[in-house]
Amino acid sequence: MRALAGHAGEHERGAGGGGVGCPRIRAGGRHGPVPQLAGPDVLGEDQTTLHLVDMGNEAVGELYQSRGYPPMSHPSTDPAATSVAAWFAGLRPPHPGTARILEIGCASGHNLLPLAARWPGALCTGADISEEAIAQARRRAAEAGIRNVSFIAADLRDLDFSGQEFDFIIAHGVFSWVADDAKKALLELCARHLSPSGTATISFNLRAGWEKRLPVVAAARRIMEEHGVDVVKALAILREVMAEHPDIIAIIDDMLVKGGEILTFDDFAPMNDPWPLDSFAAAAVSCGLRWLGDSNPAENIPSSLDDAARETLAPLVGDPLRMQMTADAMAERTFRSGLLCRADAPVSQRMTTGMVMELAVRPQEVRPAGISPSLKDFLEALDSFRPDSVPVAEVLEKMGAADLPAMAKKVFQEITRGHLRARIEPVRIMKGMERPRLDPFRLLCAREHIPLVDAWHAPCLFTEKIWPLLAEIDGTKTEVELAGIARRLCPDLAFPVWLRHLEERGMFA
Ligand SMILES: C[S@@+](CC[C@H](N)C(=O)[O-])C[C@H]1O[C@@H](n2cnc3c(N)ncnc32)[C@H](O)[C@@H]1O
CATH class of the missing domain: 3.40.50.150 (Vaccinia Virus protein VP39)
Structure with a gap:
C-alpha cells in the first residue's frame, strides 16, 4: 500500500511506529489518496478515497465550541x-x-x-x-x-x-x-x-454508503455558498434540480429527515471522513x-439484507472482515x-449453553417474518414477560423446554439475526406505581427539554407541550392527579396510554 505524507497539524504527534496515516486532502477535491495504514494490507491494492474539504481539527473544535451538540443517548x-x-x-x-x-x-x-x-x-x-x-x-x-x-x-x-x-x-x-x-x-x-x-x-x-452521498453534500455546499442559503434550503433546491434522478432524490430525502441541526454536525460537518x-x-x-x-x-x-443476499455471502464465512465489507457494499451502509x-486480549472463550442462558432477551416490537418456526413456544413464553428483558433460562423454564443446548443454539442464532434483542443483564419494569416518579436525572431532562433516556438507553423526545407535564411526574402525585394536570396542559393527550408507554419504557424509578 502506498505511503502518504501526514497532515502537519498543530497537535501532530510522532508516528510512533506507524498507525493511522493522514490523507493529504486537496481543498474542494473529492478524490484524494487513501489513509496510509501500517497494519495488515487487507485488500493488497491501492484504493482511492473520498474526502470533503479538509478544514482541520481547529474548525471541528470551533463548531462544537460555538454550537452545542444536541444531547442524545446511543x-x-x-x-x-x-x-x-x-x-x-x-x-x-x-x-x-x-x-x-x-x-x-x-x-x-x-x-x-x-x-x-x-x-x-x-x-x-x-x-x-x-x-x-x-x-x-x-x-x-x-x-x-x-x-x-x-x-x-x-x-x-x-x-x-x-x-x-x-x-x-x-x-x-x-x-x-x-x-x-x-x-x-x-x-x-x-x-x-x-x-x-x-x-x-x-x-x-463507512465509505460503502458514502460514495454516492458525498457528491450530494458537495453540490449542496456549492448552493449554500452561491445562494447564501442554509443546508435545508440548499437541499430543497438540489431536490428540484435533480427531480429526474430518483436515487439522488432518495439520498436528499434521507438527509432532510435528519433536519438542519444534525446535518450540520454530521453530513455537513467541517470534517466527514x-x-x-x-x-x-x-x-x-x-x-x-x-x-x-x-x-x-x-x-x-x-439487518436490512434479506435471506437471498445473505446466501450470496456464505462463501465468505471464513473471512469475517471481507464478509462484513461485502455486506456493507450490498447494503450501501x-x-x-x-x-x-x-491486541493481547484473551479472545478465546466459546459461547456455551450456560452463557446463552445468562443473556437477557426481549422480542422485537413486531415479530420478524424470518424467525425460526421452532422458536414459536419460546416467543410465546417471552411475550408473557413483555416489556421486560429476561434471562433466557427463565423463559426456557416457563416453557418447560427439555433440550436446553438445542434451544440455546437457536436463541443464539436469532440474536445474531436481530430477531431477539439481547443484553447481559435483565430489565424488570416497575408497573402500576401509585405515584409515578421520574428519577432525578430524567426529571432534570424534562425540565430542560432534552430527551429522556429509557431503560434500554434509547432516547425519547417529546413535543413542546409535554415537557411541563413530564416535569410534574416527581413521585408526589397520584395517577389521577397527574391526569388532571394533563387535561389542563395538553387536553388532546391520551394520558393513560401515554403514561403506560412511559412505564413500559422503564422511565419510572
Ligand atoms: C458529533 S459530536 C458527538 C457527541 C456524542 N458523542 C454523541 O454521539 O452524541 C462529536 C463530539 O466530539 C467532540 N470533539 C471533537 N473533537 C474533539 C477532540 N479533538 N477532543 C475531544 N473531543 C472532541 C465535540 O466537541 C463533540 O462533542
Missing part, C-alpha cells in the same frame, strides 16, 4: 448490549455495574450520565474538547446527584490517564469527524488505557488493537459502530 454504545457482542466474539469484559467507563467526545454527557445513574457502582469519566459542553455535563451530574462520574474538558490528543485502565471506552460520532492525528490519538488512547478484557466502542462513517471497514480495522491493528465486529452482533451483516479490544 443504545449501540450501552455496555450491557455491547458486552453481548464481546461475548459472541470470545471476550468476557467485566460487568459494567462495577466497571470503569470512559467516554471520549461525550459532549454534554447525555450518553454517559444515564449509564452512571443506572450503575452507581461504576466509575465513569467523560471527556470533550468543548468546555461549555463539559460545564453543562458537570452541572447536570451535580443537580441530578450522580456522584460516580467526572468530566474533563480537553482535546483527546492531550489526554493521558497515567496508567489508568478502563473496561469500556466509548467514542460515538467522533472518529470520522476529527482530523487524522486525532483519529490516531483516539485509537492509541484505547490501546493504552483498555483493561485486558476491556472493549472500545467506536463509531465511524468515511472509511472503508478494512482500513479502520487495519488502523486499529496498527495501534495495538483488534477488531471484534460490530458492537451489535445483529449488525455484523446489516453508511455507518458502523465497531467493537475493539487490545
Whole structure:
C-alpha cells in the first residue's frame, strides 16, 4: 500500500511506529489518496478515497465550541448490549455495574450520565474538547446527584490517564469527524488505557454508503455558498434540480429527515471522513488493537439484507472482515459502530449453553417474518414477560423446554439475526406505581427539554407541550392527579396510554 505524507497539524504527534496515516486532502477535491495504514494490507491494492474539504481539527473544535451538540443517548454504545457482542466474539469484559467507563467526545454527557445513574457502582469519566459542553455535563451530574462520574474538558490528543485502565471506552460520532492525528490519538488512547478484557466502542462513517452521498453534500455546499442559503434550503433546491434522478432524490430525502441541526454536525460537518471497514480495522491493528465486529452482533451483516443476499455471502464465512465489507457494499451502509479490544486480549472463550442462558432477551416490537418456526413456544413464553428483558433460562423454564443446548443454539442464532434483542443483564419494569416518579436525572431532562433516556438507553423526545407535564411526574402525585394536570396542559393527550408507554419504557424509578 502506498505511503502518504501526514497532515502537519498543530497537535501532530510522532508516528510512533506507524498507525493511522493522514490523507493529504486537496481543498474542494473529492478524490484524494487513501489513509496510509501500517497494519495488515487487507485488500493488497491501492484504493482511492473520498474526502470533503479538509478544514482541520481547529474548525471541528470551533463548531462544537460555538454550537452545542444536541444531547442524545446511543443504545449501540450501552455496555450491557455491547458486552453481548464481546461475548459472541470470545471476550468476557467485566460487568459494567462495577466497571470503569470512559467516554471520549461525550459532549454534554447525555450518553454517559444515564449509564452512571443506572450503575452507581461504576466509575465513569467523560471527556470533550468543548468546555461549555463539559460545564453543562458537570452541572447536570451535580443537580441530578450522580456522584460516580467526572468530566474533563480537553482535546483527546492531550489526554493521558497515567496508567489508568478502563473496561469500556466509548467514542460515538467522533472518529470520522476529527482530523487524522486525532483519529490516531483516539485509537492509541484505547490501546493504552483498555483493561485486558476491556472493549472500545467506536463509531465511524463507512465509505460503502458514502460514495454516492458525498457528491450530494458537495453540490449542496456549492448552493449554500452561491445562494447564501442554509443546508435545508440548499437541499430543497438540489431536490428540484435533480427531480429526474430518483436515487439522488432518495439520498436528499434521507438527509432532510435528519433536519438542519444534525446535518450540520454530521453530513455537513467541517470534517466527514468515511472509511472503508478494512482500513479502520487495519488502523486499529496498527495501534495495538483488534477488531471484534460490530458492537451489535445483529449488525455484523446489516439487518436490512434479506435471506437471498445473505446466501450470496456464505462463501465468505471464513473471512469475517471481507464478509462484513461485502455486506456493507450490498447494503450501501453508511455507518458502523465497531467493537475493539487490545491486541493481547484473551479472545478465546466459546459461547456455551450456560452463557446463552445468562443473556437477557426481549422480542422485537413486531415479530420478524424470518424467525425460526421452532422458536414459536419460546416467543410465546417471552411475550408473557413483555416489556421486560429476561434471562433466557427463565423463559426456557416457563416453557418447560427439555433440550436446553438445542434451544440455546437457536436463541443464539436469532440474536445474531436481530430477531431477539439481547443484553447481559435483565430489565424488570416497575408497573402500576401509585405515584409515578421520574428519577432525578430524567426529571432534570424534562425540565430542560432534552430527551429522556429509557431503560434500554434509547432516547425519547417529546413535543413542546409535554415537557411541563413530564416535569410534574416527581413521585408526589397520584395517577389521577397527574391526569388532571394533563387535561389542563395538553387536553388532546391520551394520558393513560401515554403514561403506560412511559412505564413500559422503564422511565419510572
Ligand atoms: C458529533 S459530536 C458527538 C457527541 C456524542 N458523542 C454523541 O454521539 O452524541 C462529536 C463530539 O466530539 C467532540 N470533539 C471533537 N473533537 C474533539 C477532540 N479533538 N477532543 C475531544 N473531543 C472532541 C465535540 O466537541 C463533540 O462533542
